[in-house]
Amino acid sequence: MPILPRPSAAAPKVALQARPPQPAQAQAARRTVRFELNVPKAWSVSVAGSFNDWKPGATPLTALGSGKWAKELPLAPGRYEYRFMVDGKWVDDPKAKAYVPNPHGGRNAVLEVL
Numbered sequence: 500m501p502i503l504p505r506p507s508a509a510a511p512k513v514a515l516q517a518r519p520p521q522p523a524q525a526q527a528a529r530r531t532v533r534f535e536l537n538v539p540k541a542w543s544v545s546v547a548g549s550f551n552d553w554k555p556g557a558t559p560l561t562a563l564g565s566g567k568w569a570k571e572l573p574l575a576p577g578r579y580e581y582r583f584m585v586d587g588k589w590v591d592d593p594k595a596k597a598y599v600p601n602p603h604g605g606r607n608a609v610l611e612v613l
Contacts, residue, residue: 528575528576529573529574529575530573530574530575530576530612530613531571531572531573531574532571532572532573532574532610532612533569533570533571534546534560534569534570534571534572534581534583534592535560535567535568535569535594536560536567536568536569536583536585536590536592537566537567537568538566538568538585538590539565539566540566541566541568541585541586542586543559543584543585543586543587544559544560544562544568544583544584544585544586545557545558545559545560545583545584546558546560546570546572546581546582546583546584547581547582547583547584548579548580548581548582548607548610549579549580549581550572550574550579550581555584558570558572560583574610574612575612576612576613577611577612578609578610578611578612579609579610579611579612580599580601580607580608580609580610581607581608581610582601582605582607582608589605591605591606591608592608595608595609595610596609597609
């Protein structure tokens with residue numbers, strides 16, 4: 500068995516340094532975006548898009564009464580595509596400023612967060 504040399508007392512010690520905390524500016528970059536839809540006879544409404552991996556059940560909207568549904572989400576600046584899911588069916592956002600075709604023959608709303 501090989502004999503390993505003993506570290507000398509004068510050997511430098513390496514200290515691990517913790518990462519500095521993230522600046523508040525990086526956290527403050529998110530903007531609150533409000534998704535709204537008016538569907539009086541709906542039982543459930545959610546929003547799915549590039550911000551939640553297109554998972555409709557991940558972001559349900561809250562019923563506000565009189566057929567109005569809404570959800571506020573903190574989103575980082577960027578371009579997002581999305582659609583609403585109403586009672587299991589995809590629905591366009593009638594208030595969207597822009598749309599792009601999707602690979603399923605429909606269209607996705609486009610949201611630019613500045």
